Amino acid sequence: SQTIHQWPATLVQPVGSPLSLECTVEGTSNPNLYWYRQAAGRGLQLLFYSVGIGQISSEVPQNLSASRPQDRQFILSSKKLLLSDSGFYLCAWRKGTSINTDTQYFGPGTRLTVL
Amino acid sequence: AQSVTQLGSHVSVSEGALVLLRCNYSSSVPPYLFWYVQYPNQGLQLLLKYTSAATLVKGINGFEAEFKKSETSFHLTKPSAHMSDAAEYFCAVTHSGSARQLTFGSGTQLTVLP
Numbered sequence: 001s002q003t004i005h006q007w008p009a010t011l012v013q014p015v016g017s018p019l020s021l022e023c024t025v026e027g028t029s030n031p032n033l034y035w036y037r038q039a040a041g042r043g044l045q046l047l048f049y050s051v052g053i054g055q056i057s058s059e060v061p062q063n064l065s066a067s068r069p070q071d072r073q074f075i076l077s078s079k080k081l082l083l084s085d086s087g088f089y090l091c092a093w094r095k096g097t098s099i100n101t102d103t104q105y106f107g108p109g110t111r112l113t114v115l
Numbered sequence: 116a117q118s119v120t121q122l123g124s125h126v127s128v129s130e131g132a133l134v135l136l137r138c139n140y141s142s143s144v145p146p147y148l149f150w151y152v153q154y155p156n157q158g159l160q161l162l163l164k165y166t167s168a169a170t171l172v173k174g175i176n177g178f179e180a181e182f183k184k185s186e187t188s189f190h191l192t193k194p195s196a197h198m199s200d201a202a203e204y205f206c207a208v209t210h211s212g213s214a215r216q217l218t219f220g221s222g223t224q225l226t227v228l229p
Contacts, residue, residue: 032215034216034217042221043205043219043220043221043222044159044205044219044222046216046217046218049216059216088156090158090159092159094215102147102149102164102166102209102215103149103161103164104217105161106151106158106159106160107158108157108158109156109157109158111156
């Protein structure tokens with residue numbers, strides 16, 4: 001069976017510090033990978049998605065970036081955090097590109113607080 | 116472009132009462148629609164999905180949703196609420212692009228009263 005991991009689970013960082021959040025998927029190959037952010041009292045905002053190694057698409061201009069160094073690894077980064085980067089970050093994966101495999105499966109999330 | 120509107124950011128029901136969470140969508144192509152549930156400080160769990168087969172979709176935990184094209188709706192229902200149903204619920208629609216991104220509604224917080 002497939003599992004998705006995110007770490008760390010919680011993180012408190014000062015403004016201006018760097019960020020690295022990691023997401024890994026087990027039990028599948030060549031998944032589509034997604035990063036979402038959920039700010040307090042708001043819905044889910046898609047930040048980045050990737051259909052393959054080294055292939056990153058950005059949905060929202062911001063000071064965040066994403067990378068996919070390996071097939072089942074997706075990293076969210078920032079060089080300098082802003083207060084507005086606080087939120088709950090969720091990684092998700094989807095198998096393949098067929099419309100019959102549209103279900104996205106979510107990780108447990110990382111709670112980021114920027115002070 | 117695809118979009119989803121969830122009417123009612125907060126819904127309260129009594130234990131044993133009917134749960135009805137509303138979702139309306141806008142899509143330029145036949146949509147694939149999803150309902151997810153999120154418990155506090157956890158990721159999202161799939162409740163059910165509509166993928167152009169049966170219009171009445173049954174999911175986990177006794178939930179079901181009916182796709183109504185004429186009303187562009189995909190409301191979530193459960194005949195009898197349980198305390199454990201208290202959570203936030205999200206409706207989502209798939210993009211038509213190759214990456215099949217999801218667009219989520221703003222969510223509905225369900226409170227179940229004893």
